[in-house]
Amino acid sequence: MDHKAYIAERLHAEGVGKEEIYASLAVPPDPALGDYALPCFKFAKLFRKSPVLIAEELASRYETDEVVSSVSAVNGYLNFKIDRKGLARDVIGQALGRGCAYGASDMGAGKTVCIDYSSVNIAKPFHIGHLSTTVLGGALCRIFDFLGYRAVGINHLGDYGTQFGKLICAYKHWGNREEVEKGGIHAVNDLYVRFNSEATEEMEAEAREYFRLIESGDKEATELFEWFKSLTLSYVEKIYSRLHVKFDSYLGESFYIDKIPAVVEELKAKGLLTESQGAQVVALDEFGMPPFIVLRSDGASLYATRDLAAAFYRKRTYDFDKCLYVVAYQQNLHFQQLFKVIGLMGEPWAKDLVHVAYGMVSLEDGAMSTRKGKVVWLEDVLTRCVEKAKRILTEKNPDLENKDEVAEKVGVGAVIFGALYNNKIKDIVFSYDKALNFDGETSVYVQYTCARAASVLERAAAAGAKAEYADVEPNAQEFELLKAVASFPDAVKSAAENYEPSVIARFAVDTAQKFNKFYIECKIMQAETDQLRAFRLALTKASLTVLTNALTLLGIGVPEKM
RNA sequence: GCGCCGUUAGCUCAAUUGGAUAGAGCGUUGGUCUACGGAACCAAAGGCUAGGGAUUCGAGUUCCUUACGGCGCACCA
Numbered sequence: 315m316d317h318k319a320y321i322a323e324r325l326h327a328e329g330v331g332k333e334e335i336y337a338s339l340a341v342p343p344d345p346a347l348g349d350y351a352l353p354c355f356k357f358a359k360l361f362r363k364s365p366v367l368i369a370e371e372l373a374s375r376y377e378t379d380e381v382v383s384s385v386s387a388v389n390g391y392l393n394f395k396i397d398r399k400g401l402a403r404d405v406i407g408q409a410l411g412r413g414c415a416y417g418a419s420d421m422g423a424g425k426t427v428c429i430d431y432s433s434v435n436i437a438k439p440f441h442i443g444h445l446s447t448t449v450l451g452g453a454l455c456r457i458f459d460f461l462g463y464r465a466v467g468i469n470h471l472g473d474y475g476t477q478f479g480k481l482i483c484a485y486k487h488w489g490n491r492e493e494v495e496k497g498g499i500h501a502v503n504d505l506y507v508r509f510n511s512e513a514t515e516e517m518e519a520e521a522r523e524y525f526r527l528i529e530s531g532d533k534e535a536t537e538l539f540e541w542f543k544s545l546t547l548s549y550v551e552k553i554y555s556r557l558h559v560k561f562d563s564y565l566g567e568s569f570y571i572d573k574i575p576a577v578v579e580e581l582k583a584k585g586l587l588t589e590s591q592g593a594q595v596v597a598l599d600e601f602g603m604p605p606f607i608v609l610r611s612d613g614a615s616l617y618a619t620r621d622l623a624a625a626f627y628r629k630r631t632y633d634f635d636k637c638l639y640v641v642a643y644q645q646n647l648h649f650q651q652l653f654k655v656i657g658l659m660g661e662p663w664a665k666d667l668v669h670v671a672y673g674m675v676s677l678e679d680g681a682m683s684t685r686k687g688k689v690v691w692l693e694d695v696l697t698r699c700v701e702k703a704k705r706i707l708t709e710k711n712p713d714l715e716n717k718d719e720v721a722e723k724v725g726v727g728a729v730i731f732g733a734l735y736n737n738k739i740k741d742i743v744f745s746y747d748k749a750l751n752f753d754g755e756t757s758v759y760v761q762y763t764c765a766r767a768a769s770v771l772e773r774a775a776a777a778g779a780k781a782e783y784a785d786v787e788p789n790a791q792e793f794e795l796l797k798a799v800a801s802f803p804d805a806v807k808s809a810a811e812n813y814e815p816s817v818i819a820r821f822a823v824d825t826a827q828k829f830n831k832f833y834i835e836c837k838i839m840q841a842e843t844d845q846l847r848a849f850r851l852a853l854t855k856a857s858l859t860v861l862t863n864a865l866t867l868l869g870i871g872v873p874e875k876m
Numbered sequence: 877g878c879g880c881c882g883u884u885a886g887c888u889c890a891a892u893u894g895g896a897u898a899g900a901g902c903g904u905u906g907g908u909c910u911a912c913g914g915a916a917c918c919a920a921a922g923g924c925u926a927g928g929g930a931u932u933c934g935a936g937u938u939c940c941u942u943a944c945g946g947c948g949c950a951c952c953a
Contacts (some may be wrong), residue, residue: 754901
């Protein structure tokens, strides 16, 4: 139940709309004051009375019931207390009734959200810098899907550009099939790195020629390129499946090449295209931005041009209500320009394009650099985290059967969680110390909490004890936990509205903390009465449900034992 | 130089979008077990929310300004 809506509906203040009351309702800093509060200061002018008086009058007029058990006025705040039993019945009913759908809604029914994320480059291995876009985008897909939207995950492959001419050139000079088959994508990357440091003028020219050959569909060049592409895709697929992300489309930049002329024509027809220093551009100086280059002076397209064509293609193909670009803030200007150009073209959906910007990853000794070999490969991070998880697991729980499976969930989960726990805009300095830390506010803590809850429920099942709502007055720990469980649907909504999965990660830790307090303070199986035991078991089950749903939305597995 | 973003406890970060006494984790110090799982729990210490101004009944949150840091600024992606 939405308590704020309930209160807003029943609180009558002349001249003040329900929506305004709903929006103004806040949560008091101390639960002893109440569960919701309406600050009355802003109504003082309207009523020409002191906020203290307004709060008192509203309090005296509000009729309490089985949902809102008491109302009080304190220093200009109107404080509401939710009936504990009523909340317990409602929350436990919802969580146990809906199970893995608890927190879901149909608010997005009939709407489509395109989410452009991860966007790997062909022939480049996955490094730690690619983690954010991948797990953020993956989480956003699941969150929007959970809210009833059709979420379309798009991997806008970096599969076009002169670098592939260089790669083929390097391969022809220094590579061979056997080595690449054996070394996989890293061997391919090594060739590319070598080209960048050793290539002669002649090789550069050769590389340009190879790129031209790819474009013109030359058999050998195309086959080589397709080979590198399939190597890359099978490599990233493994990582994607470990991170639990999926894509509905792998249409990359090369797909849009033949769609560019039409877009250029349209720009021309709308009088937006001008020539500047030999290039075709859209001038944006009146908006305080540098020009948007559509075609280079040699007539070739750019990344930006392909993005422009891709936006139109997506609008036509999916008729999205929103199209998100999960790309680092480095590209702020690029997206501002792109969106502005689409707006200037008169497309009303320009407003539906959103750059979901996130912070940059660097290493402790500075920025990453593939050329200098200063890179942290994601697979290495995953491997080390899973290894550590297994070591701890073996030590703490030697009899556990499926150690590898559990270690995978714990280790990979820690990596995902680490990337999703803070506000996405924050820069990250990667360190193995931090990545391998499983203490404190981590997914491991949440998973451990789940395992504890699952363990109690298992004992209960073995003893034939029921987990169901019972008519008891929740104590302080139980009530705090209930409120946390009840706030999950709001957390999911807020995560979607702000494109911020960290809201859900924070929710998970907060709720786990409250469950642990409850667990320590309240005997569950040894509760004083059967009724109380049933109630606490139900609360335990409800907690496990929300925590599982929260972690699942983030792409993190929940082991039953660990 | 211009633009965007950031700055909160020793460290890493929250703060329900302008509300009451700014909260967590790590680290430090001191506690809690003959146990429904100690990967836990409790407590203490730690803050002029980078500095200054403004708006407001009320500002970590909005505006202006300064400092520091990151990113970007024409044919790379």
